[in-house]
Amino acid sequence: MSSINSVTELLQNSDQLQSMSDTAVLDTELLLCFALDVDRTWLKTWPDHRPEAIQVKTFEALFARRLTGEPIAFIIGCQGFWTLNLKVSADTLIPRPETELLVEIALGLDLPKVCRVLDLGTGTGAIALALASERTDWQLTAVDSQIAAVNLAEINRQHCQLDNVSIYQSDWFSQVPGFSASPQYHLIISNPPYIEINDPHLSQGDLRFEPVSALVSGQDGLDDLRIVIEQSPRYLHSNGWLLVEHGYQQGNAVRNLFANAGFTAVATQVDYNNLERVTLGCLLATH
Numbered sequence: 001m002s003s004i005n006s007v008t009e010l011l012q013n014s015d016q017l018q019s020m021s022d023t024a025v026l027d028t029e030l031l032l033c034f035a036l037d038v039d040r041t042w043l044k045t046w047p048d049h050r051p052e053a054i055q056v057k058t059f060e061a062l063f064a065r066r067l068t069g070e071p072i073a074f075i076i077g078c079q080g081f082w083t084l085n086l087k088v089s090a091d092t093l094i095p096r097p098e099t100e101l102l103v104e105i106a107l108g109l110d111l112p113k114v115c116r117v118l119d120l121g122t123g124t125g126a127i128a129l130a131l132a133s134e135r136t137d138w139q140l141t142a143v144d145s146q147i148a149a150v151n152l153a154e155i156n157r158q159h160c161q162l163d164n165v166s167i168y169q170s171d172w173f174s175q176v177p178g179f180s181a182s183p184q185y186h187l188i189i190s191n192p193p194y195i196e197i198n199d200p201h202l203s204q205g206d207l208r209f210e211p212v213s214a215l216v217s218g219q220d221g222l223d224d225l226r227i228v229i230e231q232s233p234r235y236l237h238s239n240g241w242l243l244v245e246h247g248y249q250q251g252n253a254v255r256n257l258f259a260n261a262g263f264t265a266v267a268t269q270v271d272y273n274n275l276e277r278v279t280l281g282c283l284l285a286t287h
């Protein structure tokens with residue numbers, strides 16, 4: 001690479017990423033946009049533009065990080081989720097497109113207009129903030145055990161100017177009022193860690209750069225889902241819903257956990273890859 005290269009020539013570096021990224025061209029465009037502080041339309045409009053040497057140097061440094069496998073979202077510090085642009089950091093998971101399915105399902109549930117929602121393991125705040133942006137009458141509470149994630153979610157909340165979300169630190173339900181205490185929730189939603197501790201994927205791709213606290217959940221990947229599903233009934237209104245994301249091979253186990261915890265209308269929905277990804281259930285009895 002050199003400072004005399006045009007936009008088109010700089011984008012040709014994507015060839016070097018082909019073997020390690022399915023989105024080599026897009027990755028290269030995003031890094032160049034970041035270095036030049038422009039959007040992708042600008043790149044298409046000005047293919048012959050020759051950036052300044054300092055901009056090329058910045059691009060080269062970013063590109064070198066991508067060559068080591070570091071996720072684009074961590075390099076540029078943000079990730080799109082739903083309609084929001086969220087700040088991300090190595091303190092929690094990069095929001096995934098498949099998690100938008102949780103948001104979509106939640107928005108389609110039969111819930112009161114003024115609805116109280118609890119997002120467990122909020123990370124960047126992705127799920128809670130997406131719901132809050134769509135339903136301004138809803139009151140959302142979002143918790144995470146990691147204070148760095150709580151702080152990040154709060155930054156995102158402020159940036160998105162969403163006043164109907166409160167975010168605080170809690171080890172699952174430990175700081176959440178339950179039983180007769182108010183408020184209780186009409187919907188509990190969670191994308192908890194669900195990867196088995198010995199899963200070889202943990203040493204591959206983006207997962208290498210994300211914290212274990214956001215990914216791993218015991219020998220069978222179900223430790224956190226067990227806590228969330230077993231304890232949710234104490235915090236849900238009757239006719240309230242629990243909605244969780246899980247691994248594509250965990251559907252059966254998760255449905256059993258829902259049934260054992262007293263949920264009815266238990267169902268699993270598939271993601272855009274046709275993989276079982278989200279299970280939900282309704283709590284009919286008053287607990």
Ligand SMILES: C[S@@+](CC[C@H](N)C(=O)[O-])C[C@H]1O[C@@H](n2cnc3c(N)ncnc32)[C@H](O)[C@@H]1O
Nearest residue numbers: 092093095121122123144145171172191193214
């Ligand atoms: C898979 S990430 C999901 C993050 C975000 N909800 C999303 O969908 O992008 C799981 C999150 O759960 C949090 N977490 C892990 N153990 C927890 C616990 N005991 N109590 C609360 N949150 C926890 C992690 O810090 C992480 O932010």
